[in-house]
Amino acid sequence: MARYRTAGQEQAQRPRSDFRVAERPGYLLHKAAMLLDEDVEKHLVAGVAMRSRYFLLLATMASGPELSQKDLSQLLNLDPTTVVTVIDEMERNQHVERKRNPADRRRYQLHVTPAGRKALAAAEKVATEVESSFFGTLTDSERETLRDMLSRVMAGRWPASVCERSL
Amino acid sequence: MARYRTAGQEQAQRPRSDFRVAERPGYLLHKAAMLLDEDVEKHLVAGVAMRSRYFLLLATMASGPELSQKDLSQLLNLDPTTVVTVIDEMERNQHVERKRNPADRRRYQLHVTPAGRKALAAAEKVATEVESSFFGTLTDSERETLRDMLSRVMAGRWPASVCERSL
DNA sequence: TATTGTTATACTCTATAACTATA
DNA sequence: TATAGTTATAGAGTATAACAATA
16 A cells, blocks of 8 residues: 655645645545545554455444345445455455355355454454544544435435345 | 446345444445545546546646645655656646756646646536535535535645645 | 356556656 | 656456356
8 A cells, every 4th residue: 555645854835735626525525535444454454454345345244134245246336256255265264154045046145153253343443443533533423413414415325225125 | 437336126125224334434434435436537537538537636736836746646645657647648638738847857847738727627617516416415514514524534634744745 | 038156357557666867 | 865757567456258057
């Protein structure tokens, strides 16, 4: 992961920051998400040797409705082939077991093992700490407001439209 | 660009959505940014044949302090080699001219041409429409709150730490 | 005939390293 | 010796398409 953020110690000839992009709400959203993603990925890898998409897939499998690999790829916007790769890895790590769905033998029932749940708990602890630190300057009430606004902005697109299906 | 969001029309056997990831503020932020990025990219390509990073670089060059390619790569978290590629393309499109900085002949002065500003204006119109539509369910006051919260969350990391340098 | 999951492959994007020129 | 920019190359990531099994 590249780091272009660490600053040098040079002359500050024009301490302005009137970048047009910095005023676009869309770019602020993009940038904030990128910074948080990097933080989460870095700490997950360092703390529990797990990458973000592994964590997200595991967390999704461990909670809520039972999902096929196809469902997961739709919900998390991951390519189906990527889901295969990550779940292969999960099986090798004995965090997940693939069992055929008796009602539709094309699908898998993805079963998170106790070891998988344990690993997930550790990862969630890390992720929660990173998020808490990232949103550190916001009050609890503000965090709730942010959560609410983001949910509303996505209403009907996520996760709703995915859930319309078999979920 | 892949689309895993368009839903089929099947049985809704479990209309729940208690995914653990959906409750993480971090994932909400990530997902919202992804959706918006996709919208912006799609409409920029379709409307003005311009990709997002081209637009971002052009918008940054056209406003604020004069930046070298190195500065741009740091500010926008783009690899320096990517910046070279995109600015090459901009030169072919006659949107930008490279001139040597007389004070430091290693650096370029990147000059946005009138044609470049015209293209930028068209792109900004598209991007603004997409953003406006994306944040459509928020009131003006809420949008300001969101902008403010995102800025505060990033305070000290962006664009400040980049600006500490030569900008 | 359509769908889930898989594999193989191609392609895009990004990162790494070496090079030129300037400082 | 260090930095800005460039080029070539390698690697990671993702998408495409063909396939097997099942519906």
